[in-house]
Amino acid sequence: MSETILELKDARLSLKGNAGPVDILKGISLSVPRGETLGLTGPSGSGKSSLLMLMGGLERATGGTVNVLGRDLGALNEDALARFRRDHMGVVFQSFHLIPTMTALENVATPLELAGDRDAFARAGEELQAVGLGDRLDHYPSQLSGGEQQRVALARAAAPRPDILLADEPTGNLDGATGETIMDLLFGLRDRHGATLILVTHAKDLAARCDRILHLRDGVIDAGGAGQ
């Protein structure tokens, strides 16, 4: 068995709601070996996106620990978390989250630049070529279709060669055919760079392409639905 890249122990997440605290995650423990593709499924509100956010250090656990590459994310401050993501993670969102004031090329080059890569733009261009957008480098997000925007987001996440790729329902806002293309690209990128991929999805056929599936229900891992 290869090394564990990500490990959660009794990880909990409570958010403040109008009617008091709401427990989103109620003690998640799991470990992910390097190179694995892990699918997180479950009904809406089950906590799968929140779990992904915890893994990416975008949300802080209110209990338990989240260890990534041997670092306890709970012990890192905001800036240390940002640097950690810069060096080790790529994130793809359902709503793409491209920066509207930047062109496709600039969006992809930004994480590389933040990491101090001297060839940021050349590499960004290559990544966009790889997702089939070599002719749309200078387009702003508003000038691209949803599928194209998500391809830019994929290229941006993959460009720094992250150890872990986190994808939160990357096809949720796309039609079936476009979603299929995106998933092919995502898995293709993952295969090319050998990253660990953790994917949140509703779609069973997409989850089926993962090495392992974890099913969440009401903030906990549903043992009955887990595993593959």
Added chain:
Amino acid sequence: MSLRIAFRIARRELRGGIRGFRVFLACLALGVAAIAAVGSVRESIQAGLSREGASLLGGDAAISLTYQRAGQQERAWMETISTDLSEIIDFRSMAVVGQDRALTQVKAVDAAYPLYGTALLEPAMPLAEALDGADGLPGAVMDPLLIARLRLAVGDRFNLGEQEFVLRAALVREPDNAAGGFGLGPRTLVRTQDLLASGLIQPGTLFSSEYRLRLPAGSDLGALQAQTKEALKSVAPRWRDSRDGARGVRIFVERLGAFLVLVGLAGLAVGGVGVSAAVRAYLDEKTETIATLKTLGAQGRTIFQIYLIQIGALTIVGLTIGLALGAALPVVFSPMIAAALPIPADFTIHLRPLAEAALYGALAALLFTLWPLAQAEEVRAATLFRDAATGNRRWPRFRYILMTGIVLAALVGAAAWLSGVAKLALWSAAGLFAAFLALVVAGRMVRAAARWMGRQKGLRGRPTMRMALGAVGGPGGEASAVVLSLGLGLSVLAAVGQIDNNLRGAIQRELPEVAPSFFVVDIQPDQIDAVRARLADDPGVRKVESAPMLRGVITRINGRPAKEVAANHWVVRGDRGLTYSATKPPRTTLSQGAWWPPDYTGPPLISFAAAEAGEIGLTLGDTLTMNVLGRDITGTIASLREVDFSSAGMGFVMSMNPSALAGAPHTFITTIYADQAAEAAILRDLSTAYPNITVISVRNAISRVAGLMGSIAAAITYGALATLLTGAVVLIGAAAAGERARTYEAAVLKTLGASRASVLANFALRAAILGAAAGLVAVGAGGAAGWAVTHFVMENEFAFEPVSAFAIVTGGVVVTMLAGLAFAWRPLSARPAQILRARE
């Protein structure tokens, strides 16, 4: 039908509150408040001047004579028409204390003075008691400034000419001061009978006499004026009455007020940018509602009406706040304003300036909201979201473009008509419009330049700089709004800075280089040779020019009334200096005609200033009639000569052959060009040897003029700062409106690995870029306006002033950064997950 539905829907929509309209209301209220406040202060002063007309004038009516006192016949006429009469003699002189001397404007009064009001003295005592004197010497009271300059104390003695006076009190308030206008020296008040003993009033001395009259109740001022002009025709009297007691001050206040209202209108234009941006943002938020309404069958016109009604309701709220502020501020601060004013003011709520401000506010609000409202009408449900996202706005229909043009014309027309300075208002509007266009173009250029620079290879690997440039240049950025709003405010400030500096430069730096050190006036013909001899021996004196001088009023040109021919040309306004010379003076160039022979004794001949002759339309052979000390002299123009009035040297519009003025009492005027080190000794020697003459230091006069200019510039700067304040509100509005976008951007950047410091640096940098761009454009626009005013209005050479320009650019950067960083806290502190999740 459609309008009723529009009203109903508009009312429903407004139930949601006016939270998004804070900037709209602030911009409108500020602009209207500034105009209303300036107008209210102006109206208050006008009301005070009108109420105190008689007191300021010193009587119900005043008759002035130049260089002569009224004879028995004239006095008899004045006594016939009045119930009380008071004589004032006003002239410049030197107050002397030992070796110390200072220029003073002497006012000699009789026992009846003042007919209205009271002179306020320190220590308190009746004026008559003070002027009675003490220790066998006549008494005098002086302006506290002069007392301090001469280091005098009450009870000390000083000389005016050969007469010694005892200082009895400080003159704290002179009841009729505002009518006196701008004097070169602070006031000294003495009795006429004591003055006559001083030897200061001699034939040809430059003095004026004024006779204040208390008139029977119900006198017809207009009729009395006409009768007096006729009865005293031989002495060319000037008549003023309480209908317009302090005309000069009134006109000055009116002009300055009008100018400040124009500056206020610039503020309203800046506010208009904020108003427009707020309406755009509001309508952007409403795109979904508009789409839904359209889907449900609402026509474009209904959509326009719904939002016009809402904006109209908010405009009324903004105008009300602005008017309340503008009306209340002058009243609240009236004690402070009154203390700073040398003239009375009636601080109360004046309706006219409020109505004027409301009209400007309403027109400006309509002007700046029509366009976005008309664009909202054009929104198509199907393309709504994509249009909103990409900012591909359509042009409004032609009728709205036409309406915008009409509203703009109405606003400019109202400013031209109501300000009373139509030409200045039209030029200001043109300047503002040009600055507006320049800033819109500059905003686009800044974006394009930022986009271009952001893509340069040199910036690769410098993500903070590149991201900042990307944000400035990218779609949906704040560049245009910030450059426009801040740039317009800064442009007004830059223009004021450039004009002020050029004016001061012209007065303080350039003029003294060519100007003489002293003007010496009232030199008697028997003293002139001795004065010349004293100066000839002085190695510190570079040049001395002297000429005989009389004063005269041009009354007729070619037999017709002068004012009819020359309109209001300055040469025919009031009295002018007049000289004579048998031969053509050295360094004099004739452009036309010839000088008279040295021994010429024929009919009077005149040599007239060439440029002024051209302006009035005078040519060789034309005749002029001058009233010199009550005597009419008609002469023919024999030559035109070049006279440079800007050098501050001796310049006479008219020179005549000596025999034409033979027998007319006159004095000599001398200009002395001396080294600064020699000036003190010249002043001391001349005024000690010849107590009757008056030595005017050009340096002191210039600093007095510069001081006055400084006060005017300060008033205008306050106006410009109000404009800048509105600009800052617009800026804060833009920063607040962009907060959501920046929060989102910060969340994405943090997700990609950017630290808070680099996100903050990115925000600060883009603010600095925009601020610097706005500042640079403002310096360009302000410089152009400064050049136009300096060149065309002041007819002076323009020199770009870099210090205020640098301050403007720095100010732009600081203001934008402060506004931007004030709204950086939320983007920096927000957790990425919360922000990004909210967008899923």
